[in-house]
Amino acid sequence: MSTTQSVNESIGKGYAALGRLGQKRIISIGALVAVLAAFSVIVAVQHGFTLFLQRIFDGLSNGFIYAAMAMALVLIYKATTVVNFAQGEMAMFGTFIAYVFGHSLGIPTPLAIILAMLASALGAAGIERVLIRPFDPRNHLAVTIVTLGLFLILNSLAGVIWAYDNRAFPSPFPGRNRSFSVFGANLEWANLFTWLTVLAAVLLVSLLLSRTKIGLAFRSVSNSLESSELLGIHIGRTLQFGWALAAAVGTLAGTMIARTTLLEPNFMGRVLIYSFAAATLGGLDSLGGAVVAGIVIGLVQTMSGGYIGFIGSDLAPTVALVVIVGVLLVRPSGLFGSKRVERV
Amino acid sequence: MALVTLKQGTPAHRAYVVGAWALAAIVLIYVIFAYRWGFAPGSIDKAFRLTQINDVICYAVAILGLNLVIGFSGQLSLGHSAFVGLGAYTTIILVADHHWSYLATVPVSAALCFVIGLVVGLPALRIRGLYLAVVTLSVAYVFPTLVVKYDSLTGGPNGKKPARDTGKMNPPSWMPFSNAGRLASPLWVYCILVVIATALFLLVRNFMKSRPGRALLAVRDNQTSAAVSGINLPLYKALTFGASAAIGGIAGSMLMINRPFASDVQFGLPLAIFLVVGLVAGGAGTISGAIPGALIYVFVPYFMSAWTTDQRGMPPGIKQVTKPLFDWLQGRQGAGSIAGVFFGVGLLIFVFVLPGGFIDGIRRLRSKVVQVIPNPSWLRELHGSANPPSTSHSPSSGGDVTQAAPVVATVRSRVAKPVSVKKAINLRGKTT
Numbered sequence: 001m002s003t004t005q006s007v008n009e010s011i012g013k014g015y016a017a018l019g020r021l022g023q024k025r026i027i028s029i030g031a032l033v034a035v036l037a038a039f040s041v042i043v044a045v046q047h048g049f050t051l052f053l054q055r056i057f058d059g060l061s062n063g064f065i066y067a068a069m070a071m072a073l074v075l076i077y078k079a080t081t082v083v084n085f086a087q088g089e090m091a092m093f094g095t096f097i098a099y100v101f102g103h104s105l106g107i108p109t110p111l112a113i114i115l116a117m118l119a120s121a122l123g124a125a126g127i128e129r130v131l132i133r134p135f136d137p138r139n140h141l142a143v144t145i146v147t148l149g150l151f152l153i154l155n156s157l158a159g160v161i162w163a164y165d166n167r168a169f170p171s172p173f174p175g176r177n178r179s180f181s182v183f184g185a186n187l188e189w190a191n192l193f194t195w196l197t198v199l200a201a202v203l204l205v206s207l208l209l210s211r212t213k214i215g216l217a218f219r220s221v222s223n224s225l226e227s228s229e230l231l232g233i234h235i236g237r238t239l240q241f242g243w244a245l246a247a248a249v250g251t252l253a254g255t256m257i258a259r260t261t262l263l264e265p266n267f268m269g270r271v272l273i274y275s276f277a278a279a280t281l282g283g284l285d286s287l288g289g290a291v292v293a294g295i296v297i298g299l300v301q302t303m304s305g306g307y308i309g310f311i312g313s314d315l316a317p318t319v320a321l322v323v324i325v326g327v328l329l330v331r332p333s334g335l336f337g338s339k340r341v342e343r344v
Numbered sequence: 345m346a347l348v349t350l351k352q353g354t355p356a357h358r359a360y361v362v363g364a365w366a367l368a369a370i371v372l373i374y375v376i377f378a379y380r381w382g383f384a385p386g387s388i389d390k391a392f393r394l395t396q397i398n399d400v401i402c403y404a405v406a407i408l409g410l411n412l413v414i415g416f417s418g419q420l421s422l423g424h425s426a427f428v429g430l431g432a433y434t435t436i437i438l439v440a441d442h443h444w445s446y447l448a449t450v451p452v453s454a455a456l457c458f459v460i461g462l463v464v465g466l467p468a469l470r471i472r473g474l475y476l477a478v479v480t481l482s483v484a485y486v487f488p489t490l491v492v493k494y495d496s497l498t499g500g501p502n503g504k505k506p507a508r509d510t511g512k513m514n515p516p517s518w519m520p521f522s523n524a525g526r527l528a529s530p531l532w533v534y535c536i537l538v539v540i541a542t543a544l545f546l547l548v549r550n551f552m553k554s555r556p557g558r559a560l561l562a563v564r565d566n567q568t569s570a571a572v573s574g575i576n577l578p579l580y581k582a583l584t585f586g587a588s589a590a591i592g593g594i595a596g597s598m599l600m601i602n603r604p605f606a607s608d609v610q611f612g613l614p615l616a617i618f619l620v621v622g623l624v625a626g627g628a629g630t631i632s633g634a635i636p637g638a639l640i641y642v643f644v645p646y647f648m649s650a651w652t653t654d655q656r657g658m659p660p661g662i663k664q665v666t667k668p669l670f671d672w673l674q675g676r677q678g679a680g681s682i683a684g685v686f687f688g689v690g691l692l693i694f695v696f697v698l699p700g701g702f703i704d705g706i707r708r709l710r711s712k713v714v715q716v717i718p719n720p721s722w723l724r725e726l727h728g729s730a731n732p733p734s735t736s737h738s739p740s741s742g743g744d745v746t747q748a749a750p751v752v753a754t755v756r757s758r759v760a761k762p763v764s765v766k767k768a769i770n771l772r773g774k775t776t
Contacts, residue, residue, distance in 0.1 A: 077474070081474075083474045083477065085617075131692065134696070145620075145624050146692060148617060148620065148691065149688040149689070151617070152684045152685070152687050152691065153688030156681040156682065156683070156684025156685040156688065157684075159681035160676060160681055160682050163677035164677070165677075265681075269613070273485050276478045277478065277482060279478075280474075280475055280478040280479070315489065317485070317486065317489060318486045321482035321485065324478075325467055325479050328467060328479060329466075329470055332470045332475065334475070
């Protein structure tokens with residue numbers, strides 16, 4: 001009798017605690033939103049609304065690109081539970097391929113980008129088959145080191161083949177350098193198209209994962225390797241699909257970035273750091289989280305650099321990274337990541 | 345089966361251990377004689393080669409520190425370059441601006457890096473695995489930007505170096521090489537660095553054999569069960585980060601003793617990645633692995649880029665095979681970066697052929713020749729020191745039933761103090 005009672009009591013306490021946990025999250029998110037809103041109102045009043053909107057646009061332009069790269073990282077993380085350090089260099093290589101298609105073979109830029117995406121998907125599938133599959137998927141250190149090796153190889157190989165000159169990458173969108181005005185703030189057509197392209201890519205990838213058979217297999221493998229093996233899913237081929245998809249998305253992101261920066265073998269380094277940050281912030285295994293976090297990081301970087309004089313453009317990356325550390329301290333598996341429960 | 349079997353604690357085994365240490369000491373001292381009296385191999389400038397050897401010692405210490413976090417406590421930290429850089433800048437600023445002597449700055453940078461390491465390690469208490477890797481990676485990324493931002497202190501992108509003669513390392517007159525001209529200074533630096541590095545290697549080695557060292561290994565192998573066994577996870581993790589950072593800081597100071605010049609590009613992301621690469625190539629979780637790791641880090645890229653400009657000093661067999669490749673590279677603008685390609689390919693080969701690193705390979709080779717049967721001192725005490733167990737009763741052959749129980753009890757009591765169930769549950773609640 002008394003044991004049943006005490007068990008019931010403790011179960012009740014547990015549920016109560018769970019309920020409080022949910023409330024706490026709502027409170028903390030609410031607080032965050034309130035702080036952001038207050039910040040926006042203050043800076044909009046102080047420095048003018050147009051400037052504020054302009055910075056929002058700039059932040060979004062960066063953010064969508066981070067989001068696209070972060071999505072590629074998350075895809076590989078879901079496939080192999082490893083962060084692919086070579087992701088940026090794979091994207092860089094793909095962008096160079098698009099450049100060669102467009103520049104040397106004279107293929108129109110949008111078509112060249114699509115061809116390069118296909119080529120890098122094929123390349124990534126090959127890399128997965130030769131370099132990743134021989135390892136036990138549970139041996140994380142080995143796979144991480146392989147991606148570091150790939151990073152070195154691709155970066156240097158691009159240097160050998162294309163040298164370290166800056167090249168201008170042609171914009172794939174119509175209306176070069178033309179912009180329109182929204183409440184006085186300038187928005188380039190090309191930037192708008194970039195946002196739309198990234199959004200379309202996100203939509204396509206999530207449709208691919210939710211509506212196709214291979215997408216189902218991919219989700220199953222990323223959920224539980226053992227169960228998928230038992231179900232008869234070909235693990236290797238499914239992971240290969242993940243790598244190919246990630247490489248294609250990465251190449252798309254690379255071409256979007258190369259339009260604004262210049263193309264050279266190291267051009268992805270900076271972007272990759274933010275994309276890592278975005279993928280981590282969103283929770284490494286959440287596609288939607290990666291997109292949201294990418295945009296958040298783009299905004300934080302632009303806003304803090306623009307409005308806080310002490311930070312300026314030098315320390316803006318630092319602030320973005322400090323924000324991630326802060327968020328991870330409160331939520332160790334990111335904003336949208338799934339929590340791991342361990343058994344001894 | 346091994347050619348020779350040695351039992352731990354027997355005179356033969358002792359002679360083997362002493363011999364190995366003596367060999368290491370002879371190699372270290374040989375370098376001095378070789379460079380002082382000129383029978384060092386290679387046609388290159390001797391002072392330059394000696395500086396490279398000194399670099400190897402510094403990076404070996406840096407990798408040793410990194411190993412403490414990655415290899416022994418199992419947390420993927422990619423921010424080690426920041427600590428090495430912090431130590432280096434501490435030394436160079438104190439020497440250049442405040443006229444300290446180099447050696448006096450070493451404890452300062454160790455202490456400073458220890459504190460900063462503790463602070464950076466704080467996220468590690470809650471963040472794990474790849475999330476931690478990304479956080480520490482961002483530390484590595486941020487450090488050079490801070491150096492550039494505070495350029496009045498650090499010299500920014502132009503780098504910082506002390507005035508020509510400030511605190512220059514010259515050997516005292518009683519050293520046999522004090523009149524060796526240009527070689528005198530690097531040789532003396534070599535001696536100092538070897539002493540510091542040996543002390544640190546012995547320190548870490550003995551630490552890993554101590555009780556906290558075993559606790560670290562328990563944390564690495566299974567965090568939750570380590571917590572249940574009564575290991576204070578937050579304390580150990582934070583202290584590991586601090587100690588690792590302190591060793592990294594010392595490595596940075598040592599680098600500045602060797603080449604007194606610091607700039608932001610030296611301590612950026614590439615260093616962070618290459619340190620991990622060196623660690624893995626040498627052997628994660630082994631203390632001696634830091635040395636081959638540092639050798640690879642210093643010499644492989646150097647020879648690769650040297651060979652792309654001219655094939656001097658290349659082993660003759662390789663010369664014929666690689667001739668078309670280097671001919672193709674001749675005259676290409678980015679030819680120098682072929683070193684990176686080889687480095688990456690070498691890394692891949694390492695992961696495929698020797699996943700445990702260089703040291704693991706050596707150990708496997710050695711086990712074909714010499715096999716040591718473990719017979720640690722506590723086991724000998726258990727059997728009575730006057731009466732060492734005969735081979736039929738050795739633990740490797742199972743032992744008999746009456747002996748088994750006390751052995752297990754002793755092993756348990758050496759791993760950790762038992763804790764109450766309640767405390768264990770509390771600990772677990774905190775960690776998951």
